[in-house]
Ligand SMILES: NC(=O)c1ccc[n+]([C@@H]2O[C@H](COP(=O)([O-])OP(=O)(O)OC[C@H]3O[C@@H](n4cnc5c(N)ncnc54)[C@H](O)[C@@H]3O)[C@@H](O)[C@H]2O)c1
């Protein structure tokens with residue numbers, strides 16, 4: 001059995017070799033020629049899995065080690081009977097970590113005190129819910145907009161989009177969609193952005209294209225820069241708008257989900273799905289071997305400080321989003337012609353998720369640190 005896998009899929013050989021011959025490929029440039037005689041295709045978000053790629057091929061199972069599926073033509077796969085599986089929720093904790101690292105950066109660099117602000121989350125799926133619950137667990141005034149989830153998800157404070165636009169922190173976790181009753185492409189356009197309050201912080205770690213980037217630049221001008229922007233996803237990746245990069249607080253190359261554990265979990269979930277599809281009774285590789293425990297094992301919290309600062313110190317000790325921002329800016333300055341965006345993603349410096357780190361003796365701050373995702377004793 002021939003298995004084609006994206007070279008950026010962690011543990012691909014270790015997990016899948018006992019099922020067939022694994023060939024690692026560049027997912028961004030994958031061609032029909034390369035996949036036509038494969039049985040299994042394992043991708044990440046950079047491969048457009050369409051009729052053009054697969055027509056007449058022997059592929060019978062496609063796995064994507066990602067949460068998002070906007071790169072997959074699901075209707076086509078269903079029509080021609082190709083099985084599909086993705087990795088829902090695999091990197092939800094990683095993205096939530098990213099959001100709070102972004103806020104910590106805004107606190108440490110600009111004293112942006114976010115804990116007492118009105119917070120809005122867009123999208124209440126695996127990621128949005130994790131982010132919402134962390135805010136709620138810290139006692140924040142948080143609301144959420146998700147027109148497709150509102151009914152039956154009574155535990156959260158659901159509101160209309162108009163209300164989200166009045167929040168002082170907005171965290172975006174909707175998928176990129178172009179059809180249905182609530183398409184998200186351009187859902188934050190000039191009209192919506194004009195309603196943002198001065199001093200708002202926007203964190204965008206869903207998909208590029210949900211915010212209209214030209215309109216965002218205009219709004220930034222109109223607010224005389226009084227807006228804080230943490231952007232991980234971009235329209236037209238891997239070519240990104242440098243004018244926008246130049247005005248944001250944090251610019252990262254679509255790595256919010258790139259924790260060590262989140263990426264490994266993505267491969268692991270696809271592995272389980274493929275084993276099930278192939279009717280393998282039990283996986284040959286255990287979850288314990290497939291997902292790392294983390295290295296940075298404990299933290300000492302220290303003295304009486306503002307709550308945001310306690311959070312920032314702990315968060316930045318395990319993951320400071322500024323390191324990814326600085327790397328991106330230096331790399332683009334060195335070489336704009338080269339595909340810097342994909343290079344940064346391929347050579348990503350590993351990071352652990354907050355929950356892999358135990359915090360002891362935090363006393364009053366324990367609840368806060370537990371709510372933001374750390375293990376607390
Ligand atoms: N930056 C990254 O590294 C990264 C990592 C993981 C996921 N993502 C992106 O984040 C998205 C969300 O991830 P998830 O795991 O929560 O997905 P999910 O499918 O579990 O949830 C998406 C949620 O968005 C809601 N939604 C759909 N249309 C909406 C609209 N118009 N307005 C508001 N909400 C809407 C859906 O009802 C759903 O509840 C993914 O689709 C993916 O594109 C990015």
Ligand SMILES: O=C(O)[C@H](O)[C@H](O)COP(=O)(O)O
Nearest residue numbers: 044045046066067068257258
């Ligand atoms: O959808 C997802 O899971 C994330 O956006 C994921 O982090 C994308 O990573 P990629 O597949 O592009 O390496």
